[in-house]
Amino acid sequence: MALLTPQRERSTPAAEEKNSLGYRTKIILRHPATLLGVLLLLVFGYLIVAPVISLLLGAVQVGFGDEAKAGAGAGSLTGYYLDRVFSSPVSDIIFYTPLLNTLWISLCSMVIALALGVPVAWLLVRTDLPARRWFSSALIVPYMLPAWTFALAWTTIFRNRSNAGQQGWMETLGWEPPNWLAYGPVPIIVIFSLHFTPFVILLVTNALKNLPGQLDEAARICGASAQQRWWRITLPLLRPALLSAATLMFAKAIGEFGVAYVLGLPAGFQVLSTTLHQSISTQQSGIAAVIAAVMVGLGGISLLVDLRFLREAKRFTTLNGKATLTKTQPLARWRTPALVMVGGLFTISVLIPLGTLVLSTIMRIPGDFSLQNFTADYWIGHDLPTVGFSQGVLVSAATWRAMWNTLWMVGLAALCTGLLGLLVGYVVVRSPLRQLGTALRVITFMPYLVPGLAFAVAYLSLFAVPRGPIPALYGTATILILIMIADEMPFASRAGVSAMMQLGLESEEAAQSLGAKFSYRLRTVVLPMVRSSLASATLLPFVSGVQGLSLVIILATPGTELMTTLSMTLIDFGYTHAANAVVVLICAIALLGTWATQKLFRSNLADSLG
Amino acid sequence: MSIIRTHRWTTVLSLGLGAVLFTGCAGGAPAATTSSAPATASAEDFDLDQLIEAAKAEGPITIYDSTSKIEKMAAAFTKTYGIEATGVKADAAEAIEKVTREAQSGNVVGDVVAISDLPAVKNQLLPNNFVTNWVPADLAENIDSSMQEPLVVITDPSFWTYNTEAFDTCPATNIWDFTTEKFTKKVAFQDPVGDNGALDWYSQMEQFGDQELHDAYKEAFGEELKTDKESAAAEWVSRMAANQPILTKSSEEASEAVGATGQDDPPMALMSSAKYRNIDEKGYALGVCEGLVPWVGKASPKSLTIASGTKSPNAAKLFVHFALTQEGIDPQISDGKISSNSSVKQPEDPANVGDHLKEIFQFDNAGLETDWASREKWQDLWRTSSKK
Numbered sequence: 001m002a003l004l005t006p007q008r009e010r011s012t013p014a015a016e017e018k019n020s021l022g023y024r025t026k027i028i029l030r031h032p033a034t035l036l037g038v039l040l041l042l043v044f045g046y047l048i049v050a051p052v053i054s055l056l057l058g059a060v061q062v063g064f065g066d067e068a069k070a071g072a073g074a075g076s077l078t079g080y081y082l083d084r085v086f087s088s089p090v091s092d093i094i095f096y097t098p099l100l101n102t103l104w105i106s107l108c109s110m111v112i113a114l115a116l117g118v119p120v121a122w123l124l125v126r127t128d129l130p131a132r133r134w135f136s137s138a139l140i141v142p143y144m145l146p147a148w149t150f151a152l153a154w155t156t157i158f159r160n161r162s163n164a165g166q167q168g169w170m171e172t173l174g175w176e177p178p179n180w181l182a183y184g185p186v187p188i189i190v191i192f193s194l195h196f197t198p199f200v201i202l203l204v205t206n207a208l209k210n211l212p213g214q215l216d217e218a219a220r221i222c223g224a225s226a227q228q229r230w231w232r233i234t235l236p237l238l239r240p241a242l243l244s245a246a247t248l249m250f251a252k253a254i255g256e257f258g259v260a261y262v263l264g265l266p267a268g269f270q271v272l273s274t275t276l277h278q279s280i281s282t283q284q285s286g287i288a289a290v291i292a293a294v295m296v297g298l299g300g301i302s303l304l305v306d307l308r309f310l311r312e313a314k315r316f317t318t319l320n321g322k323a324t325l326t327k328t329q330p331l332a333r334w335r336t337p338a339l340v341m342v343g344g345l346f347t348i349s350v351l352i353p354l355g356t357l358v359l360s361t362i363m364r365i366p367g368d369f370s371l372q373n374f375t376a377d378y379w380i381g382h383d384l385p386t387v388g389f390s391q392g393v394l395v396s397a398a399t400w401r402a403m404w405n406t407l408w409m410v411g412l413a414a415l416c417t418g419l420l421g422l423l424v425g426y427v428v429v430r431s432p433l434r435q436l437g438t439a440l441r442v443i444t445f446m447p448y449l450v451p452g453l454a455f456a457v458a459y460l461s462l463f464a465v466p467r468g469p470i471p472a473l474y475g476t477a478t479i480l481i482l483i484m485i486a487d488e489m490p491f492a493s494r495a496g497v498s499a500m501m502q503l504g505l506e507s508e509e510a511a512q513s514l515g516a517k518f519s520y521r522l523r524t525v526v527l528p529m530v531r532s533s534l535a536s537a538t539l540l541p542f543v544s545g546v547q548g549l550s551l552v553i554i555l556a557t558p559g560t561e562l563m564t565t566l567s568m569t570l571i572d573f574g575y576t577h578a579a580n581a582v583v584v585l586i587c588a589i590a591l592l593g594t595w596a597t598q599k600l601f602r603s604n605l606a607d608s609l610g
Numbered sequence: 611m612s613i614i615r616t617h618r619w620t621t622v623l624s625l626g627l628g629a630v631l632f633t634g635c636a637g638g639a640p641a642a643t644t645s646s647a648p649a650t651a652s653a654e655d656f657d658l659d660q661l662i663e664a665a666k667a668e669g670p671i672t673i674y675d676s677t678s679k680i681e682k683m684a685a686a687f688t689k690t691y692g693i694e695a696t697g698v699k700a701d702a703a704e705a706i707e708k709v710t711r712e713a714q715s716g717n718v719v720g721d722v723v724a725i726s727d728l729p730a731v732k733n734q735l736l737p738n739n740f741v742t743n744w745v746p747a748d749l750a751e752n753i754d755s756s757m758q759e760p761l762v763v764i765t766d767p768s769f770w771t772y773n774t775e776a777f778d779t780c781p782a783t784n785i786w787d788f789t790t791e792k793f794t795k796k797v798a799f800q801d802p803v804g805d806n807g808a809l810d811w812y813s814q815m816e817q818f819g820d821q822e823l824h825d826a827y828k829e830a831f832g833e834e835l836k837t838d839k840e841s842a843a844a845e846w847v848s849r850m851a852a853n854q855p856i857l858t859k860s861s862e863e864a865s866e867a868v869g870a871t872g873q874d875d876p877p878m879a880l881m882s883s884a885k886y887r888n889i890d891e892k893g894y895a896l897g898v899c900e901g902l903v904p905w906v907g908k909a910s911p912k913s914l915t916i917a918s919g920t921k922s923p924n925a926a927k928l929f930v931h932f933a934l935t936q937e938g939i940d941p942q943i944s945d946g947k948i949s950s951n952s953s954v955k956q957p958e959d960p961a962n963v964g965d966h967l968k969e970i971f972q973f974d975n976a977g978l979e980t981d982w983a984s985r986e987k988w989q990d991l992w993r994t995s996s997k998k
Binding site for chain 2: 068069084089090093094162163164165166167261262265266268277278280281282283284385386457460461572573574
């Protein structure tokens, strides 16, 4: 603020001195946020930028063993991989078709999620829908479940003979689902939409709550109808939140792997993340790097769009912290239909998937609903015929070990992430050097764009070697925690920024003028005031970390087995009952964590999405 | 206006500078390390007792293997020799990555590595001296020369399998039957595009089994094979891809597709012999397709090599020796794997692997370079031939 001197002041000698580089530099260096920002830049440069760059470099450097194919020594520059992906006879199959598929699936699910989420959000905030507070928490649940669990539930219900094997539930009930319903783009889009709708609901309810009700009332006084008020006042004011949601969903859909893998393969439907996985599993790291680079690029475009609209959003304040009395609109005869619709959404997105999973763990043969088929063996039984995992999930030592690992590792990572996010927010909002803040924001958002699989591979190759003072971290729990921190920084920094934006300067400056040092101020003034935001900023990383798979599957070792890697191991063995049971436990942990944080800190998941 | 432009340029420049700076920290060209490596071949006068003495004087060892049985094997090793051994489950891609990174960082954790991706071992790990190959001299005569460089510890058989509940005998008699209309959408196996084992098998068939495929074709269709592809193997792969097989994510899924009971018209599958345990564990109905011409299945090798930078080379060698003996390899062969040591007796297992030893296709190490170089070719052939 000291830097933006009005035009007329610039000509006086005093103003000249104030504007000089020396003076400005002094101010910048004096402010503690600058030093903090530089430190954070170094940390994130090591944790985020370095792996991403090494990943992208792999696209143009000859890898081990490819010397013969590329005609050059390992490590030298080559266009071989670029050529193969973009302009070879198989490019269509490994790149262009999957790219098109990825794009239109992401777009469709984004549109559907918006179309579903916005009206539901409005119903929850602005009307007198019965049980709307309960629905507000209940409808968020699908976002906390890993998307691939939806895919598993879908195949349990809708599988048909095209993949042979066990019968699906529909088949046992006598109806054979057609191919287009059982596998391929249709179920993928449905599942993405169901998974992203809570995201939209969260963001839009948050924005709606902060929308000043006066504008709406003023329009009503002037005689505008409900329709007009919706389309010309509410929706335009929601534009920043909607665009933010849309771009974030788009970037997430591009990188999502599990769903497309489970549902796309039987129909021969490829997306970029599945071809990426194919290249990684056949040791073709050059091709993998090129595809990952394209995915990062696509996500980067959506990031630019998001940043641009975030800047525009600052033009009008919706967050003014004043308590506004928003009148809820009575629904009258629309009450029941609205309730049915919201209830229906809850049933389809929460009850059915979770219910299917839970039921599948207590039924011996899938689809057989007769009483003798139900058993609690897979939960609490002993000496099961499945040799590799012969205890029920709740009594097996492996489960508890994995659960403990998950809780402490993900918990620690989430705490660090939340704190770092707040610090980033502090630097962004308080530092007189705006570029520092922007640089931090861009860097901490990068992991969102990088597919988890590729990020993990880059981490493995980078941190195996000691660099300077940092020892080789490979094989330790540290590397898992570090990668989880890096991966969750995008939302943590957004949460941190929006939390800090709400904080007024007055308390801090009062402490400063009383002589408090920076660290003391931070500890005793800033952090306590934003503690509920800190809790929120910790909550989302915790929930994501508990269900994250692609990141950790490469880096975890038997001593550091997490719940998600345990369920993958069980799936590998084909022990579907045990695997589904572990997934149910994962969901339970995520839900419990959210509920506990909400109760203890009165925090809100919406705050953490910025 | 100009201030804003300057700010923008500063931002871009500083970001760019930061990126360039961190490129220095980023992984540069992978560099091979040189280190003292134990001898690749063993001496004539090999003394097992001497090796045991030397091994006991060294520290504990860790073994990477793709099967969870390695934990049992390590425990048995510790019990027999008193040297602490830990078995760690790591699939081929993971193990290769770990061995490479450990060798580069000088922080070797895995002393002995069992990797089922032999072309990678031969073309990535051995030439860069990340691992060394060692064959115990006292057992070398029982190990076929095609399995010594790199040393193969076991071969993992996969069989063509049918559903014994729906069929009395195998519905197919010839490998070319799977390419006919009778078997459209009725053959299940793991997606070859993502499965190195399948790609290597096609390459090995082309190099060492092409004549048998030609003969089998004549037997099946009564005429000589005429093809514009390079080999009978390529023609078979191309026709298989076009015949709309059921592609699964794993051998486990393939076993479910063929073996689940209550199906009217179940498919056949090519699946690992280990999955035959599902007959007991899950009640599946699985049977080996007896008499299939020319091969009833294939046997994919798994190599056992020693990390070059290991701090316990003698203990590592002792483990390699142990893994080639009857008691050492027992946990794996009772599951259906076959030891490369021909003097090791094959125990009973659900797939009766012992009865089929002569009828499965064996890989040959001599073809490893070609296998490595032609993986993309087979991927491309599959992709361009498949029809959905």
